[in-house]
Amino acid sequence: MAKSPEEMYQERVKRVLDAATGKVPDRVPIVGPYELFPYNYAGVTIKEAMNDYDVANRACHKFLDDFQPDADFGPVLAYPAKPMEFLGVKWFKWAGHGLGDNIMYQFQEGEYMKGEEYDEFIFDPSHFMASKWLPRSFKALEGFSGFPPMRMMMWFGWTGLLPMFATPEMQQALQNAIEAGKQLGEWFASLGKYYGEIKQKGFPTAYGALSWPPFDIIGDTLRGTRGIMGDMIRRPDKLHKALEIATQLCIDYGSAAAGADLPLAWVWMHKGSEGFMSDEQYATFYWPYLKRAIEGMVANGCIVVIYCEGDDTSRLKYFVDVPKNKVVYHFAVMDMAKAKEMLHGIAAISGNVPNRLLLTGTPDDVKAYCKWLIDTVGKDGGYIMDTSALLDEAKPENVRAMFDFTREYGVYR
Amino acid sequence: MSDVAFTLLQGGLGVRNGAEMTAAVHYQGMRSDYDNGGSQMKQQLVDAIANMKEQEALQLAQQMLDAGVDPNEVLDAGREAMSVVGTRYDHKEYFLPELIVAGEMLKAIGELVKPKLRSAATEAAPIGKVVLGTVEGDIHDIGKDIVGFMLDVNNFQVIDLGVDVPAQRFVDALRESQAEVLGMSGFLTLAFDQMRVTVDAIKEAGLRDKVKIMIGGAPMDDEAARYIGADAFGADAAAAVKLAKQWMGGK
Numbered sequence: 001m002a003k004s005p006e007e008m009y010q011e012r013v014k015r016v017l018d019a020a021t022g023k024v025p026d027r028v029p030i031v032g033p034y035e036l037f038p039y040n041y042a043g044v045t046i047k048e049a050m051n052d053y054d055v056a057n058r059a060c061h062k063f064l065d066d067f068q069p070d071a072d073f074g075p076v077l078a079y080p081a082k083p084m085e086f087l088g089v090k091w092f093k094w095a096g097h098g099l100g101d102n103i104m105y106q107f108q109e110g111e112y113m114k115g116e117e118y119d120e121f122i123f124d125p126s127h128f129m130a131s132k133w134l135p136r137s138f139k140a141l142e143g144f145s146g147f148p149p150m151r152m153m154m155w156f157g158w159t160g161l162l163p164m165f166a167t168p169e170m171q172q173a174l175q176n177a178i179e180a181g182k183q184l185g186e187w188f189a190s191l192g193k194y195y196g197e198i199k200q201k202g203f204p205t206a207y208g209a210l211s212w213p214p215f216d217i218i219g220d221t222l223r224g225t226r227g228i229m230g231d232m233i234r235r236p237d238k239l240h241k242a243l244e245i246a247t248q249l250c251i252d253y254g255s256a257a258a259g260a261d262l263p264l265a266w267v268w269m270h271k272g273s274e275g276f277m278s279d280e281q282y283a284t285f286y287w288p289y290l291k292r293a294i295e296g297m298v299a300n301g302c303i304v305v306i307y308c309e310g311d312d313t314s315r316l317k318y319f320v321d322v323p324k325n326k327v328v329y330h331f332a333v334m335d336m337a338k339a340k341e342m343l344h345g346i347a348a349i350s351g352n353v354p355n356r357l358l359l360t361g362t363p364d365d366v367k368a369y370c371k372w373l374i375d376t377v378g379k380d381g382g383y384i385m386d387t388s389a390l391l392d393e394a395k396p397e398n399v400r401a402m403f404d405f406t407r408e409y410g411v412y413r
Numbered sequence: 414m415s416d417v418a419f420t421l422l423q424g425g426l427g428v429r430n431g432a433e434m435t436a437a438v439h440y441q442g443m444r445s446d447y448d449n450g451g452s453q454m455k456q457q458l459v460d461a462i463a464n465m466k467e468q469e470a471l472q473l474a475q476q477m478l479d480a481g482v483d484p485n486e487v488l489d490a491g492r493e494a495m496s497v498v499g500t501r502y503d504h505k506e507y508f509l510p511e512l513i514v515a516g517e518m519l520k521a522i523g524e525l526v527k528p529k530l531r532s533a534a535t536e537a538a539p540i541g542k543v544v545l546g547t548v549e550g551d552i553h554d555i556g557k558d559i560v561g562f563m564l565d566v567n568n569f570q571v572i573d574l575g576v577d578v579p580a581q582r583f584v585d586a587l588r589e590s591q592a593e594v595l596g597m598s599g600f601l602t603l604a605f606d607q608m609r610v611t612v613d614a615i616k617e618a619g620l621r622d623k624v625k626i627m628i629g630g631a632p633m634d635d636e637a638a639r640y641i642g643a644d645a646f647g648a649d650a651a652a653a654v655k656l657a658k659q660w661m662g663g664k
Contacts, residue, residue, distance in 0.1 A: 229510040360640045392602040
């Protein structure tokens with residue numbers, strides 16, 4: 001007798017949780033965050049998906065129906081173009097806004113916090129974000145440069161500060177923020193609708209929350225890669241203080257996952273991979289804060305997915321030092337056999353099917369690679385099948401080979 | 414130090430210093446006579462830059478200029494220091510932080526020297542020309558900039574076309590510069606096909622047998638080089654320099 005969607009849902013949740021916590025599931029689960037691929041597959045451009053939430057939802061439903069992952073990301077990675085256009089986001093280019101119609105969005109790096117502004121950020125991060133970062137990041141919120149320091153509202157401070165909300169520039173910025181908030185509300189409503197629908201079909205949502213390592217919180221959209229790299233040499237003490245703050249932010253972002261059926265907090269690793277910084281710099285500025293953030297999220301009830309996007313082989317010696325069976329390491333470039341050997345019993349592993357193979361290879365190439373992964377890393381559980389990086393262009397038959405082969409060959413007997 | 418290095422240092426903001434500085438930094442002409450003190454200071458400046466002592470480096474450069482040392486000597490110290498930094502990067506002692514800070518120090522020293530430069534300097538002959546760029550649709554620049562920086566400190570002339578570079582612009586640049594080497598960078602999967610399109614365009618222009626092509630970027634590998642029709646894949650900037658040198662006949 002065919003299983004009900006409810007039974008399938010519970011089965012999938014258990015399969016992913018078992019693998020994520022180092023147990024042996026019934027078979028190797030397949031879970032992945034995909035960017036362009038579901039839309040390409042459904043025959044719509046990323047521009048269409050970002051501009052019309054129904055289009056995005058339909059495309060993701062088609063992908064879900066045809067490939068049946070064990071947990072689904074849905075359309076969350078097709079960011080909403082309308083509010084982004086309205087706000088005039090300055091550190092991002094996307095389809096129809098600086099990039100072609102079917103090109104994945106990309107960061108436009110810059111220093112949105114200057115090197116000499118660390119003290120200001122450290123003293124009052126919220127005020128820095130309101131009065132500096134928001135106006136620099138969004139054209140429509142430039143009026144927030146006159147945002148009053150809320151910390152000074154006490155006693156009769158408000159008499160001098162509340163008038164700052166009444167300037168024409170601030171009124172305009174506030175109105176823009178309200179309008180953008182409404183537009184974003186529509187997007188979240190559409191996402192919520194999608195996740196409700198897939199639950200009815202028997203599929204869990206793959207993420208509970210999205211977060212970033214403390215170093216990347218400071219590096220990505222505040223200081224930029226070049227800024228933060230130089231800061232390690234020029235102002236290490238200030239960087240350390242900012243990283244303390246970012247550690248708590250990382251925990252707060254991620255801990256929203258607690259309580260979800262799959263309480264997975266995805267942490268996107270950007271600048272800690274090999275090539276960016278030395279082992280000593282990693283041990284000083286990157287890992288200690290990330291480790292504390294992982295411990296914090298785990299203490300709050302999350303399973304943490306560390307999504308590595310580069311070569312992290314030499315970082316394995318740090319990765320072993322985390323709460324047992326509460327962390328999943330996703331690897332892009334990695335000596336997977338060594339990773340299995342070092343992490344077995346400590347943390348689960350996912351990923352590593354090369355995106356290049358899924359684009360330029362054949363289904364047989366893909367099957368051979370997946371077989372090797374299942375035999376090597378999937379042995380005794382603790383492995384989730386996934387691509388190396390967020391999937392964009394790929395041949396559908398190759399992606400199908402990854403799914404079908406894993407379902408067939410990845411069964412634990 | 415060429416435009417490429419300055420671009421890296423300047424955070425890709427497009428701040429470029431023009432031919433005058435380029436020539437000056439490449440100055441390898443006659444050394445002026447100066448006493449041991451001057452030569453000692455020069456070595457101290459090389460060490461300060463190479464060892465990431467930013468304040469010290471800027472002070473030393475100013476002191477040298479104030480003491481009447483030939484400004485070209487100051488720039489020469491910068492060039493020597495960059496070579497040390499490049500070697501340490503090759504040996505994986507230095508990474509992005511040091512490349513960026515070293516570059517910015519050199520830029521600042523260049524600004525100090527600029528008003529004192531009287532005569533135009535002669536440029537050392539590069540060992541080869543490399544056209545470099547991130548392919549159309551992709552705006553990632555850091556990897557490309559590091560490759561440009563390392564080629565530059567290894568005495569290649571680098572023609573950096575920037576990011577989001579269409580096939581035709583690569584073809585035009587190759588034709589104009591008659592560069593021996595092309596380096597294409599890409600971070601996104603779209604780069605595989607875009608690089609292939611670019612190689613095809615180079616073939617159609619009749620330039621394929623005149624240029625060696627290397628590719629780099631996170632998703633690239635040897636198999637990608639075959640798919641694209643490039644001559645080789647380089648895993649990092651050191652590999653790119655090695656390939657370029659090899660193709661120039663180990664000059």
